[in-house]
Amino acid sequence: MKDGDVIQWWFGDENTVIAEINVKADSIAVYDDVLDGRFRDRLKLDNQTGSLTITNITIKHAGRYELQINTVRKIFSLTVFAEISVKEGDSVSLNPDLTEMKDDDVIKWRFLAKNTVIAEINVKADRFTVYDDVLDGRFRDRLKLDKQTGSLTITNTTIKHAGEYELQIKYIMVYFSLTVIGEFKNIVSDGGRFSHSKP
Template identity: 65%
Template sequence: MVKGVFGSDAIRTVSVNKGDSVTLDSRLTEMKNDDVIYWKFGFEYTLIAEINKWNNTFTVYDDVLNGRFRDRLKLDNQTGSLTITNTTMKHDGFYHQQIKRLRKNFYLKVIVEISVMKGDSVTLNSDLTEMKDDDEIQWKFEYTLIAKINKRDDRFTVNDDVLDGRFRDRLKLNKQTGSLTITNITTEHAGHYQLEINRMRINFHLNVIVSVMEGDSVTISSDFTELKDNDWIRWKFGNEHTLIAEISKRPNRFAVYDDVLDGRFRDRLKLDNQTGSLTITNITTEHDGRYELDNDYYMRPSVICLAVYARLPVPFISSNSSQCSSSSSSSSSSVEYQDKNTYSCVLNNPISNQTQHLDITHLCHTCSGTAVLILVDVSADISVY
């Protein structure tokens, strides 16, 4: 994807998650016998690798720049493509490939991917122990400035009224490190964040996890108030990025593909023609997973993760008066003693619970004047003797 112009040559943006490997493609099928290829990094055009087919030499200079590329560079002997392994923030930047007079430019975006539950807080770390006196920091969300630090002037500013106030009262800056905390996360906060420190960039992609009960409906917001005439949206599901719905305003196309994936979405998908938001009805555990919103505005698809939980049964308590025991068994339920003769049994998951109360005088006989409560596997029934 072309994102800009560097000199007279187009820049191709390539994204990779921190820790993963990435290949900068030379787009050659095979080098010629007299080809010489140079790979350079950054605005200083530091030479990091070269190939000389005439001399049959393939060289990586992985000790330059304080060794940031050490043991990470691999050259393809046939095509001249360059692979960088185990990427870190220090590998984010511009790469230049030169073959004779032809030059190709890449911008490698190394991304820290973070997932957080809706309603929780998250801290985007600057990786600084302490800011220097002349440091300037800018935090951006999808190109929009949301926070800024100027250490020289001792100014710490959050712009939480931008983007229709979605960050209002949610942003906190760490004055020592410059890290940014976002509280009470909603799906509106999913997307791409960028930290600029002087000339260094750190990219984050925030995924929001939404919990939903089996059988309910959920709407995943597109973040658009109204789609424009040339807007397009694609909704994809799962690690295979299966297309399940799309909108293209110019030809007035609104389509759901609910027969894919063996029909698990059949008759369950609804698109909002105005905003592009996607509603999934009558949720089952088959719909648990990643949903990607891809369009021409975001630098990278916005990801919402659905966590679908089965409905809990009410604990069933039965008595067996023919047995009396002084032993007990452990259980995954929660049992609370409330007063002299009353207990409650609670089955729960992260978004719901079911409680049953028990007055043991109604169900239990006593042994030597003492009532004994025994709990068995709460995934089935709960028995009290």
């Protein structure tokens, strides 16, 4: 960094400053208590390079980051992947960790194996929709969409529900990898072929 550099890191739609360095004033600061404290004890700012490290990432950290060095700006988009395992027959909630949705939010849930939208919320249009008859009806009567938080619940899961799910909120992308563990018994080998019956 040069002697006159001022570096600021911003996060999200509100362009909230989360860290800054003023070389001339010899000051370095992280503002980890902003935005409901989601960055508390997670930010590390390098006073030599200006790089920002976020430790112990959660879904709440996904989104748009902006770096400003004097008059130069760079934009970073952070995508977060969450892994979830559930037993076949159980319910699972894919939770974006939103405390509440904004008036102009549009949320889309996709099942990525077939790149198919399975649920959608348009707050401005007051529209909350699940598309549970797509993909051979595997989601029929199994999807529940929370109108407050945007979370998606899949009830009575089967192996067909395993895979990648994408949540899109404006330019924020969050991915969930769902593993469904089947319970099998009476596995019989017959010349290299296997058959099973569920309990």
